[in-house]
Amino acid sequence: MESYRSKIFVLTELRDGGFHPISFELLGKGREIAERLGGELCAIVMGNQVGKDACMELIYYGADKVFLYNSELFSGPNIINFKHNLVRLVEEEKPDIFLVGATHFGRSLAPRVAAALKTGLTADCIDLEVDEKGELIQIRPAFTGNILAHIKTKTKPVMTTVRYKVMNACPRNSKRRGAVIVKEAEEPRERNVKFVGKYGTRKLNIADAEVIVSGGRGLGSPDGFNLLKELADLLGGVVGSSRTPVDEGWISKEHQVGFSGNTVKPKLYIACGISGSPQHLAGMKDSETIIAINVDPSAPIFKVADYGIVGDLYEVIPLLIKEIKARKVRKC
Ligand SMILES: Cc1cc2nc3c(=O)[nH]c(=O)nc-3n(C[C@H](O)[C@H](O)[C@H](O)COP(=O)(O)OP(=O)(O)OC[C@H]3O[C@@H](n4cnc5c(N)ncnc54)[C@H](O)[C@@H]3O)c2cc1C
Structure with missing residues (x-):
């Protein structure tokens, strides 16, 4: 069995029956970081009736392992269900780095997870690098985009949201091998938020x-x-x-x-x-x-x-x- 020096999480996002392309962009950058750190790259899939074949795609695009949750809890955008189960997974697996897409969904979810874990979050990054000490440098525009701030987080996991279309996916390699681990979802006890439905008529993408x-x-x-x-x-x-x-x-x-x-x-x-x-x-x-x-x-x-x-x-x-x-x- 391979032994890894660190663990990198990537949260994938499901959209219209498939993965949102940001999932593959995050895996591309995650792979680069994993190679640099000798780390294991783990993708997280939270959906309802997602097949193992679909998860294999994530392995072909760079993941070493996929944590797969299938539950009705994830059939709507009830963010509290996602937050609760992600926090549990992080506590169990103790990743060093956790990448989330800076989509509407990711921007709403990541701060909640970071707050629950009492860790830092750098939002809206446009690049990520690993320095000579093996620490993640999160790069994002600051002062209305006039400078690029280079940010390090002291707490673990280092959480970051990454903008869509700023990273490149790895080429698909169907020879890559990895594990799909099926996880059980748990319903959160906190009921402070009532999910009433999905509204909106956004058509432009x-x-x-x-x-x-x-x-x-x-x-x-x-x-x-x-x-x-x-x-x-x-x-x-x-x-x-x-x-x-x-x-x-x-x-x-x-x-x-x-x-x-x-x-x-x-x-x-x-x-x-x-x-x-x-x-x-x-x-x-x-x-x-x-x-x-x-x-x-x-x-x-x-x-x-x-x-x-x-x-x-x-x-x-x-x-x-x-x-x-x-x-x-x-x-x-
Ligand atoms: C925190 C912050 C965030 C911001 N975020 C954004 C952002 O996301 N996106 C963004 O765009 N801006 C953003 N801005 C605003 C930004 O600073 C500029 O004010 C804005 O981009 C200028 O828009 P503009 O080029 O349309 O207007 P102007 O700078 O006024 O330029 C108009 C141009 O049109 C040309 N022009 C005039 N008439 C014609 C004609 N008939 N035919 C051809 N050319 C003509 C002029 O020569 C001129 O170059 C942000 C600013 C701040 C402070």
Whole structure:
């Protein structure tokens, strides 16, 4: 039997019958840390009727062991059920490091677990490193994204939430072997919170979009988003925004890209009338191809853009739309 020097936990997240992609991103980083520390990487699955085959996927993506819970307690987002059972597992297994996704679910759950375990939590990390002493360095933006803070936690486990789309998954390796341990869930005794159901009509999933056409203050009014929507629809994409239009009430917060909004990594990001503040760049600079349209040739967005168009978006975008439509007709 292999003996490990440390134990790293990754909490996976289930979404629409499968694993949320952040689960694989966390396993990718967890694997890197485990290699560095000579550690064992353990994934935790909390769901209802999750098969062992599904858990094997987590092993192919880097886990050494999977703790699998199947219970009706986890069929809804009742956070107290998750918290109670995670705290029990941590007390039993005593991991050194515990990674959770900085999704709505993870952001709600991780602080509760950390508080119950009386350990520290570093939220919203964008990178993790191991120093020469074997201690985890948690890296996250601070002071509105102008500096990157490097944080160490003295208590164990070192708990951290990690932003979606900032880490890379390992390549899938179906030759990897590992164990799936079935665990019994326990119903918490505390009944301070009554779960009444799941509400909400969120449909936009900007973080997973492959094409994003984003607008900023340069749009001048909410109507400008109609033009961006036309371009986004033609490209099979969605509309994004800098914070200014959100603050102005031109578009809803779920469209916001940046430090206090969504982190995105699409194949194509078109920034229209966006200056390129550090807070905006923090959310989109890793996009595969960036096109910027701005009247000001000195706008900082051009420093990160692969293609820059200096011009009025109300002249440039209609030309782009016309050209794309013409090409689509020619293709038919
Ligand atoms: C704590 C904190 C968190 C923040 N979080 C975020 C965040 O998550 N996301 C975010 O985006 N910002 C965030 N901000 C705000 C950020 O600092 C900037 O204020 C914001 O990004 C600026 O938005 P903008 O580029 O749309 O506007 P501006 O900086 O005003 O830029 C507008 C641009 O449009 C150009 N323009 C004008 N007219 C046209 C035209 N007709 N055609 C083409 N170009 C034109 C101008 O040349 C200019 O470059 C945050 C700030 C703080 C303090």
